[in-house]
Amino acid sequence: MSSKKRRRKEEKPTIHPKNKYSDNPPDFALLASLYPSFKPFVFYNRDGRPRIDWTDFNATRELTRVLLLNDHGLHWWIPDGQLCPTVPNRSNYIHWIEDLLSSDIIPRANGKGDVVRGFDIGTGANCIYPLLGASLLGWNFVASDVTDVALDWAERNVKNNPNISELIEIRKVKCSRTTLTPEGLNNGEPSYSEDVEGLPSFTLDRLSSEDKSYNGPAVLVDVVRDGETFDFCMCNPPFFESIEEAGLNPKTSCGGTYEEMVCHGGEKAFITRIIEDSVVLKQSFRWYTSMVGRKVNLKFLTSKLREVGVTIVKTTEFVQGKTCRWGLAWSYVPPVKKIITPHVTEKNILSFMLEGIQRQFSAIHILQSVESFFQAVGASCKLNATSFTVDITASSEDCNALLNNEVKHRDEASSCSNVEEAPSNLSFRVSVFQQIPGTLLVKGSLQNRDNPLSGLFSSIIQQLEASLRHKFCREKAGTNYI
Numbered sequence: 001m002s003s004k005k006r007r008r009k010e011e012k013p014t015i016h017p018k019n020k021y022s023d024n025p026p027d028f029a030l031l032a033s034l035y036p037s038f039k040p041f042v043f044y045n046r047d048g049r050p051r052i053d054w055t056d057f058n059a060t061r062e063l064t065r066v067l068l069l070n071d072h073g074l075h076w077w078i079p080d081g082q083l084c085p086t087v088p089n090r091s092n093y094i095h096w097i098e099d100l101l102s103s104d105i106i107p108r109a110n111g112k113g114d115v116v117r118g119f120d121i122g123t124g125a126n127c128i129y130p131l132l133g134a135s136l137l138g139w140n141f142v143a144s145d146v147t148d149v150a151l152d153w154a155e156r157n158v159k160n161n162p163n164i165s166e167l168i169e170i171r172k173v174k175c176s177r178t179t180l181t182p183e184g185l186n187n188g189e190p191s192y193s194e195d196v197e198g199l200p201s202f203t204l205d206r207l208s209s210e211d212k213s214y215n216g217p218a219v220l221v222d223v224v225r226d227g228e229t230f231d232f233c234m235c236n237p238p239f240f241e242s243i244e245e246a247g248l249n250p251k252t253s254c255g256g257t258y259e260e261m262v263c264h265g266g267e268k269a270f271i272t273r274i275i276e277d278s279v280v281l282k283q284s285f286r287w288y289t290s291m292v293g294r295k296v297n298l299k300f301l302t303s304k305l306r307e308v309g310v311t312i313v314k315t316t317e318f319v320q321g322k323t324c325r326w327g328l329a330w331s332y333v334p335p336v337k338k339i340i341t342p343h344v345t346e347k348n349i350l351s352f353m354l355e356g357i358q359r360q361f362s363a364i365h366i367l368q369s370v371e372s373f374f375q376a377v378g379a380s381c382k383l384n385a386t387s388f389t390v391d392i393t394a395s396s397e398d399c400n401a402l403l404n405n406e407v408k409h410r411d412e413a414s415s416c417s418n419v420e421e422a423p424s425n426l427s428f429r430v431s432v433f434q435q436i437p438g439t440l441l442v443k444g445s446l447q448n449r450d451n452p453l454s455g456l457f458s459s460i461i462q463q464l465e466a467s468l469r470h471k472f473c474r475e476k477a478g479t480n481y482i
């Protein structure tokens with residue numbers, strides 16, 4: 001395998017280790033032999049591997065049904081055309097929340113025994129998150145939605161599983177009085193109605209196409225009841241701004257109606273509303289979380305969170321077949337530790353927080369300083385100002401020079417131009433993430449774990465931390481490794 005290919009493979013985020021399917025992806029042949037209703041959807045490649053047609057809604061729905069039944073003991077169904085969830089993907093989000101709840105980032109909940117209470121915003125007809133959260137982890141849920149079909153089928157899916165039905169409450173979000181139906185929006189001719197049952201509504205003052213803010217029904221404020229508290233909320237928001245945009249992926253057929261997929265302003269507007277509601281509800285939730293479909297929105301939302309003064313922001317990347325999704329989490333609970341733990345604690349990823357960064361410095365200054373730190377000993381560096389990363393390749397000589405504090409002269413350093421070619425070189429990436437104003441997370445990811453120099457990685461990252469802390473931070477103490 002070429003080093004480029006190998007690197008790409010290593011950088012790929014993995015399915016959550018607690019996910020049932022992380023080591024055992026669904027076995028279509030086995031499922032077909034166990035469930036005759038699934039058999040007609042399974043066909044075999046020339047190499048004998050069983051497959052299904054991902055563009056066939058009936059096939060994906062049947063797969064979800066048999067996976068939920070076989071692996072989770074859940075009885076489940078959705079009507080034609082409703083959004084059909086992929087069980088392994090949805091499980092990743094549940095396990096990420098499990099990690100957040102069990103981490104020491106904020107104090108653990110107390111006074112409520114072990115009962116975890118979550119709020120699923122927009123549960124859909126499939127009610128997938130409450131079903132998985134309750135069956136896998138015994139969590140309680142309030143699951144909200146706006147459409148009659150979603151509420152009706154979510155209720156059915158809960159009732160058909162009596163062993164967990166006590167754990168899940170389906171809650172209807174009431175639409176506002178004067179409404180604009182999505183059909184009206186679709187053909188450009190707004191149609192008005194009063195108290196349209198089951199349809200998300202759009203208030204009239206938000207109709208301007210310039211205004212991309214959310215104009216639909218309540219999300220958390222006015223849905224959460226007085227005095228209610230939750231450990232977390234979660235949301236797979238309507239991602240798209242228009243139905244045309246929602247229909248862009250012809251490679252899969254997961255269904256999805258207008259109401260499920262689209263809202264004015266798309267996910268950016270919807271999640272912004274969750275953030276605004278969180279400002280009102282503050283510590284009624286220990287963690288607020290949402291799925292994000294576009295990286296550019298993740299950046300916008302993260303800076304929005306900094307503006308509103310949350311105490312912590314966490315992000316993660318979910319593997320969703322060939323596409324990427326991100327998880328965004330925030331809290332108003334004061335953190336106990338300054339350590340952020342990724343879901344996979346591996347020696348090839350080391351991070352530290354830089355706090356108390358002086359005002360005049362931003363992430364780009366830190367990034368440039370990372371580059372010059374390694375260039376000074378002759379290592380090869382590639383700075384990417386878009387992804388906020390520096391890719392470093394260092395020879396054993398460079399590593400030793402770094403650990404012995406030896407700085408090479410400029411021309412000596414630049415003479416190491418073919419350093420990337422040698423397989424024994426240590427390759428790693430340093431990424432810089434803005435957390436809250438004055439605080440950055442610096443992450444080092446080792447690219448070639450099996451390299452004999454990898455034992456030096458932790459000392460190298462420690463040296464880097466000491467150097468950056470000395471240069472940029474007001475408080476010089478405290479090492480926060482993960």
Ligand SMILES: C[S@@+](CC[C@H](N)C(=O)[O-])C[C@H]1O[C@@H](n2cnc3c(N)ncnc32)[C@H](O)[C@@H]1O
Nearest residue numbers: 122123124144145146217218236237238259260
């Ligand atoms: C993308 S679907 C997600 C469904 C399901 N949670 C899943 O992951 O497959 C978004 C859902 O949010 C619902 N929704 C839209 N606006 C809402 C609101 N203000 N409150 C609650 N649910 C809402 C839609 O009806 C739809 O069922």
